[in-house]
Amino acid sequence: MNNFRFWSPTEFVFGKNTVAHTAQLIKKYGGAKVLIHYGGQSAVKSGLLADVENNLQNEFIEYVKLGGVQPNPVDTLVYEGIELCRKENVNFILAVGGGSVIDSAKAIASGVSYAGDFWNFFDHTVTINRALPVATVLTIPAAGSEGSDSMVITKTKGGLKRGSGSPLIRPVFSIMDPVLTFTLPANQTAYGIADMMAHVMERYFTQTKGVEVTDRLCEAVLLSVIKEGPAVIKEPENYEARANIMWAGTVAHNGMCGVGREEDWATHGLEHELSALYGVAHGAGLAVMFPAWMQYVYTSGIDRFVQFATRVWGISPTGDKKETALKGIQALKNFFSSIGLPVNFEQLGAQKADIDKLIDTLKINSGGSLGSFRKLDMADARAIYEIAAKA
Amino acid sequence: MNNFRFWSPTEFVFGKNTVAHTAQLIKKYGGAKVLIHYGGQSAVKSGLLADVENNLQNEFIEYVKLGGVQPNPVDTLVYEGIELCRKENVNFILAVGGGSVIDSAKAIASGVSYAGDFWNFFDHTVTINRALPVATVLTIPAAGSEGSDSMVITKTKGGLKRGSGSPLIRPVFSIMDPVLTFTLPANQTAYGIADMMAHVMERYFTQTKGVEVTDRLCEAVLLSVIKEGPAVIKEPENYEARANIMWAGTVAHNGMCGVGREEDWATHGLEHELSALYGVAHGAGLAVMFPAWMQYVYTSGIDRFVQFATRVWGISPTGDKKETALKGIQALKNFFSSIGLPVNFEQLGAQKADIDKLIDTLKINSGGSLGSFRKLDMADARAIYEIAAKA
Numbered sequence: 001m002n003n004f005r006f007w008s009p010t011e012f013v014f015g016k017n018t019v020a021h022t023a024q025l026i027k028k029y030g031g032a033k034v035l036i037h038y039g040g041q042s043a044v045k046s047g048l049l050a051d052v053e054n055n056l057q058n059e060f061i062e063y064v065k066l067g068g069v070q071p072n073p074v075d076t077l078v079y080e081g082i083e084l085c086r087k088e089n090v091n092f093i094l095a096v097g098g099g100s101v102i103d104s105a106k107a108i109a110s111g112v113s114y115a116g117d118f119w120n121f122f123d124h125t126v127t128i129n130r131a132l133p134v135a136t137v138l139t140i141p142a143a144g145s146e147g148s149d150s151m152v153i154t155k156t157k158g159g160l161k162r163g164s165g166s167p168l169i170r171p172v173f174s175i176m177d178p179v180l181t182f183t184l185p186a187n188q189t190a191y192g193i194a195d196m197m198a199h200v201m202e203r204y205f206t207q208t209k210g211v212e213v214t215d216r217l218c219e220a221v222l223l224s225v226i227k228e229g230p231a232v233i234k235e236p237e238n239y240e241a242r243a244n245i246m247w248a249g250t251v252a253h254n255g256m257c258g259v260g261r262e263e264d265w266a267t268h269g270l271e272h273e274l275s276a277l278y279g280v281a282h283g284a285g286l287a288v289m290f291p292a293w294m295q296y297v298y299t300s301g302i303d304r305f306v307q308f309a310t311r312v313w314g315i316s317p318t319g320d321k322k323e324t325a326l327k328g329i330q331a332l333k334n335f336f337s338s339i340g341l342p343v344n345f346e347q348l349g350a351q352k353a354d355i356d357k358l359i360d361t362l363k364i365n366s367g368g369s370l371g372s373f374r375k376l377d378m379a380d381a382r383a384i385y386e387i388a389a390k391a
Numbered sequence: 392m393n394n395f396r397f398w399s400p401t402e403f404v405f406g407k408n409t410v411a412h413t414a415q416l417i418k419k420y421g422g423a424k425v426l427i428h429y430g431g432q433s434a435v436k437s438g439l440l441a442d443v444e445n446n447l448q449n450e451f452i453e454y455v456k457l458g459g460v461q462p463n464p465v466d467t468l469v470y471e472g473i474e475l476c477r478k479e480n481v482n483f484i485l486a487v488g489g490g491s492v493i494d495s496a497k498a499i500a501s502g503v504s505y506a507g508d509f510w511n512f513f514d515h516t517v518t519i520n521r522a523l524p525v526a527t528v529l530t531i532p533a534a535g536s537e538g539s540d541s542m543v544i545t546k547t548k549g550g551l552k553r554g555s556g557s558p559l560i561r562p563v564f565s566i567m568d569p570v571l572t573f574t575l576p577a578n579q580t581a582y583g584i585a586d587m588m589a590h591v592m593e594r595y596f597t598q599t600k601g602v603e604v605t606d607r608l609c610e611a612v613l614l615s616v617i618k619e620g621p622a623v624i625k626e627p628e629n630y631e632a633r634a635n636i637m638w639a640g641t642v643a644h645n646g647m648c649g650v651g652r653e654e655d656w657a658t659h660g661l662e663h664e665l666s667a668l669y670g671v672a673h674g675a676g677l678a679v680m681f682p683a684w685m686q687y688v689y690t691s692g693i694d695r696f697v698q699f700a701t702r703v704w705g706i707s708p709t710g711d712k713k714e715t716a717l718k719g720i721q722a723l724k725n726f727f728s729s730i731g732l733p734v735n736f737e738q739l740g741a742q743k744a745d746i747d748k749l750i751d752t753l754k755i756n757s758g759g760s761l762g763s764f765r766k767l768d769m770a771d772a773r774a775i776y777e778i779a780a781k782a
């Protein structure tokens with residue numbers, strides 16, 4: 001086990017009707033003038049935005065609003081948000097939405113307190129050392145951004161999709177009402193499931209030894225999602241299943257599953273190019289790329305793949321490690337298919353002919369190498385895209 | 392799943408040589424004048440106390456010391472600590488030790504900021520609403536107090552052992568170097584293992600439905616401890632095993648395993664009377680009382696006991712639920728025995744003839760009822776003590 005620091009100070013307020021606590025929590029964490037940041041029309045139509053606004057008005061909390069966050073949130077709206085916060089003397093940002101909205105809010109929060117271009121945090125020339133407090137009302141269980149210290153933003157010019165992070169952008173509180181997720185369509189629900197499973201698997205596949213507790217925690221989240229995932233797809237208003245999926249998404253990505261071990265994140269790197277090029281959902285891209293990555297790297301740590309197959313998928317080991325490992329990968333693929341996720345380029349709407357383009361931007365974003373379970377160069381990345389294209 | 396709030400803001404600094412960060416962390420969390428609180432001679436002999444003192448001196452942090460915390464920490468030392476902190480204008484408490492030292496430090500921290508008798512927090516007539524920051528350098532993985540919001544103190548007069556808690560007493564940071572646990576004798580190591588397993592099981596055995604994620608997290612911790620426990624007993628200087636046990640102890644009790652579900656805690660209530668009367672280690676008492684409690688209550692939620700048997704102990708269900716459940720309970724007992732723990736009154740050094748005395752104090756401490764998986768009265772409690780006496 002590696003040395004680690006773990007700090008997850010977010011206050012999670014989970015359950016039915018918890019949105020009613022929004023204003024009270026904003027006050028507790030020092031919010032005086034709030035930016036409510038949100039996405040498109042769904043928060044408006046559902047009445048959630050009005051509920052939040054009423055709650056703030058009843059407690060006499062001033063706010064301004066900025067909507068329009070799209071999936072794969074972009075720098076241009078972040079610049080707009082930073083300007084608005086400065087003009088309006090905003091001291092607290094409330095994200096009402098899913099991971100894209102929260103990531104956009106985190107970028108605004110760190111940008112407001114920095115005199116230079118916030119993109120410097122994403123090309124990693126500058127470290128975040130101040131940020132406005134961010135809080136969330138979560139509507140999509142997927143990205144885990146409601147409890148994480150990271151964010152991903154896409155630069156409109158050139159389509160670069162980049163991540164950054166800091167302990168300072170962990171939300172101060174997150175309100176999580178599973179009822180808000182009842183109206184999520186089946187495809188978005190499934191993308192979320194792929195995303196949270198990917199967050200666990202990026203941590204699970206490690207070469208670090210002696211990490212039994214985190215191994216078991218990773219498996220715990222995966223096993224829960226494998227059980228509850230099909231239930232939420234089948235019965236969108238099953239509260240217990242929605243609640244478990246929502247909480248699984250947080251645990252998958254607040255860091256608990258990764259402490260003390262080297263994490264991989266190659267698949268996220270590979271996927272980012274797909275969503276940047278095609279505008280596909282991150283979760284859909286992950287469902288395609290994760291099994292492909294596995295097929296390419298599994299021989300670099302066969303015992304871990306055998307463990308994945310047996311403990312997560314309940315596969316009886318045959319004695320032939322390769323066979324067992326491959327059965328585990330196939331089980332993951334079957335699971336993704338069973339909840340309606342794409343598992344190859346064709347189903348995703350991606351083209352084999354575009355692999356050159358994908359590699360071109362990947363080279364820039366990754367600096368030419370990615371991953372740690374097996375260190376990958378651009379030839380490896382190409383091979384993995386080809387597996388995904390063929391699959 | 393029940394609605395819940397979860398807030399675990401402790402910064403965990405885990406791994407080899409992390410004690411060197413003590414002073415830096417104290418400064419980060421505003422410590423100016425520190426009380427170093429510790430137990431007996433082991434922290435002195437091992438050189439740990441000197442290391443901590445040197446670290447603080449090198450950073451010019453002023454401190455006073457108060458040692459002498461015993462297992463089952465007592466009110467009298469807490470009063471002494473409160474007085475010392477007031478006299479010396481201490482604004483930060485550093486516990487160097489295990490759960491007893493940390494609990495004593497938490498009681499001092501909450502008592503300093505309160506004009507009345509700190510025991511009011513323990514007879515639950517007053518709520519903690521201020522506390523000095525507490526931090527820890529952990530030496531015994533067991534109680535989970537390094538990440539928890541609770542504490543247990545024994546009133547010398549009358550021997551009442553009582554718990555109290557507040558989010559305000561969660562440590563601001565905890566330094567956890569597994570190497571510090573290499574010298575823990577086998578019996579203390581085993582008591583710690585029983586303690587952390589009990590912390591999980593008090594949460595696992597619930598009547599709340601729809602809690603798959605927390606079920607799996609509970610099982611994850613238990614499975615890890617079942618694997619790594621025998622390893623630390625056999626090889627006290629096995630770093631990886633010690634590290635996993637240490638982290639398991641924290642995850643077992645920081646709240647993650649209990650969110651959204653009603654918890655039980657009857658067994659802790661039953662055990663507290665044993666350690667108060669006989670001065671036995673808490674973990675030893677738990678190893679005796681948990682299987683006895685299980686044998687008494689398992690029919691009140693047979694499916695959960697079947698799940699425990701199959702998922703945690705790998706028992707193949709026979710179709711007869713009772714049989715499967717009992718096999719699970721027996722497996723727990725066998726495990727405890729295998730690492731040298733007592734599993735009945737005789738092995739613990741307790742007397743069947745004392746059950747009246749145990750019930751007398753239990754009645755006062757519990758108010759006459761305990762538990763939630765099955766609500767127990769004093770007749771039930773007596774029956775469980777009798778099972779433990781016979782076992």
